[in-house]
Amino acid sequence: MQKLNLSQVLSQKLSPQQIQFIKLLQVPTVELEARIEEELEINPALEEGKDADLDDTTDDFGNDADPMEGKDDQDINIDEYLSDEYGGYKMQGDGNYNPDDETRELPLSSGTTLHEQLISQLNFLKLDERQKLIGRQLIGSIENDGYIRRDLDAIMNDLAFSQNIETDEDELEGILLKIQGFDPPGIAARNLQECLIIQLERKDHPEDPVVQHAIQVIQNCFDEFTKKHYDKILKKCHINEEELKDIIQMITRLNPKPGGISEGLMRTQYLIPDFLLSEVNGKFEITLNSKNAPELRVSRSYSEMFNAYDKSDKKDRKLKETVSFVKQKLDAAKWFIDAIKQRQQTLLKTMEAILEYQYEFFHDGDETKLRPMILKDIAEKIDMDISTVSRVANSKSIQTEFGIYPLKYFFSEGIAxxxxxxxxxxxxxxxxxxxxxxxxxxxxxxxxxxxxxxxxxxxxxxxxxxxxxxxxxxxxxxxxxxxx
CATH class of the missing domain: 1.10.10.60 (Homeodomain-like)
Structure with a gap:
């Protein structure tokens, strides 16, 4: 028999705005600009820049006549939307700030992926359409580090089922050997041994005795080489110690992960620090990267539009819908500006606590002077939740005179x-x-x-x-x- 019971349960749910703020907090500087651009595109009530004429016209919307006076709490206060005083937090370049920095694009490198590069090289080979399909299947089996680890039999089965192409191991291996001649050297190898041999065979002077001996060592003494059993290699390959030193030097300069070379061909982002640390008159000063503290404002035209609609004698349904839409956009713009401001304040508060905690390290850059520090230490210091500190530390970095450090670098466990x-x-x-x-x-x-x-x-x-x-x-x- 089923029974129905009533029970009271306390639960905490995050509002959509809180969720958005959390996401905004963990966005690194390099992605913040894109996030702001996205918001500017979807909300016409939000604008970039500072309104220089704002102070001259404030009375038109604020002190003389407040069109929202007497409205219920659900309506907005126009005064709030006409203020562009969203400073109050430090940003780089208060004195020598270059306005061009705001519009300068982030240094992004762009290019093609490893697979696209290999497909492009495949197209230069004189292959028929069937062979090109086999080549594409092989390239598709190459993993991110540049290796093909799938058995050729499995690839043959894939071709039969997905492309309806019947092939044999000899044909497959023949096309694979062609792909192994592509750049970067060592690509499409089936194991490390084959990868190193491919690179050695593609040396500028393959007839060089050192190259020949290196190939011999990798082919015949690979296990001994990986285990550094040099005595066995000397006996087995009939070489002396000086020759072995040259061989080792050559082999260790080869690339064990050729696919890694082309990872740089994909769209990547250079490390842009969120904070900049400088020493002024013997005191440390933390500033935010200028791209991390953008100037945003609520659109004056949207505020004026709201004024006009609100003062209108017409109160038909269409006008009410228009007023509701404009109000919604103004609300969203004001919230986003406040969220950006709160983000900057939270970042600075967290970084200042880390600076104070790890002061000795920041003073001279000596790693041995780092104190044990966990997220809880900083959370208690700034009276915030551990999850907030974690989001700040997870993807942010600071520029010091000793280099750029991710904030995670300063967190570590203690040893007695x-x-x-x-x-x-x-x-x-x-x-x-x-x-x-x-x-x-x-x-x-x-x-x-x-x-x-x-x-x-x-x-x-x-x-x-x-x-x-x-x-x-x-x-x-x-x-x-x-x-x-």
Whole structure:
């Protein structure tokens, strides 16, 4: 038997405006301009720039006659929409700001994708339509790093089912070899060994003895090479140590991920910092990138239109719909301007707290002076939610005299020292990297030895943690760091 029960439940739901603000908050500088352009296109009541004549005409809409006076709370106050004082937050170039910067386009590179580049090269080959379809299928099987990892049998089946093309392995491999001759060198290889050989065979001087020996090493001693068993390579390939050094140098300069070269051909964005840090008279000053603090205003013509409609003696349905539409656009424009302003204030508030927390690092750029800091530390400092700090830190960066740093760089867990203090794990990583850099490459330090050295320096750290940090720093194990 079914029963109906009534129960009260408290739940919190975000309004559409709150959701929009959250999205706006996490947008990085490089994408903010596009977001504003989008809003300008869909809302004619929103305009870019500052109204220089606003102060001379305020009385026409504000002090002398408020057309909305006495209206209910659902209506808008025209005074609010005629104010363009949306400053109050620092932006770069208060004194020497170049207005051309506002209209200058962001430095975007554009081009074609890796697959488009390969298809273009395919079209230059003298192939019939059937062979071109096979070539397109092969190119479509190339992954982002430039490799084809699917078995040729599987590709043959794909061709049979999707293109109704019957082929055999010899024909497929023949067309694959042609594609492997495309740029970038090493593309369409089926494994790393084949990728390196393709690149070596395409050297400017393939007859060079070093190139020939390098091909021999990769073909016959690939496993030994990856494991750095150099003694076995010397015996197997009948070469001396000097020759092996030249071979190793040549091979290590090859590109293990040829597809990565062409990632730059896709539409990419250069890193544009959200904040700029400068030192003025011995004090730090944080400013927002000018593109991060645009000047926006509510359209005067829309405000005047609202005035005219509101004063009209006609109160028919069509006029009411028009007034409602104009009001909706004015509301949206005012909200968007306020949201942009709140975004800038939230960004500055968060960055100022990070600066204060990591003051010693910003003073001289020494990574070892970074303090352990988590999102909660900053959230408590600025009295905001952790999720807000996370959204600010996730895709923002700051320009310092030591370079551009993503805000995430300043957040790290703490490691206890012998003295009972907490230090940033980034400091430990920095010390670890320096140890590896200064080690004797003929006898590289094992993880156990690194643990002992770190413990001697006062860092209480376990072997598994050292291994984790080493992997995060992309430092190979001791055996693979060994050199002749």
């Amino acid at each position: 020292t012998e003295g009972g203090e907490d230090v940033s794990n980034r400091e430990v990583k920095s010390v670890l990297a320096k140890m590896v850099e200064e080690e004797n490459k003929k006898k590289p330090l094992s993880d156990d030895k690194l643990v002992k050295l770190l413990n001697n320096k006062g860092y209480n750290i376990a072997r598994r943690t050292v291994a984790k940090y080493r992997e995060q720093l992309q430092i190979p194990v001791a055996r693979l760091r060994k050199e002749l």
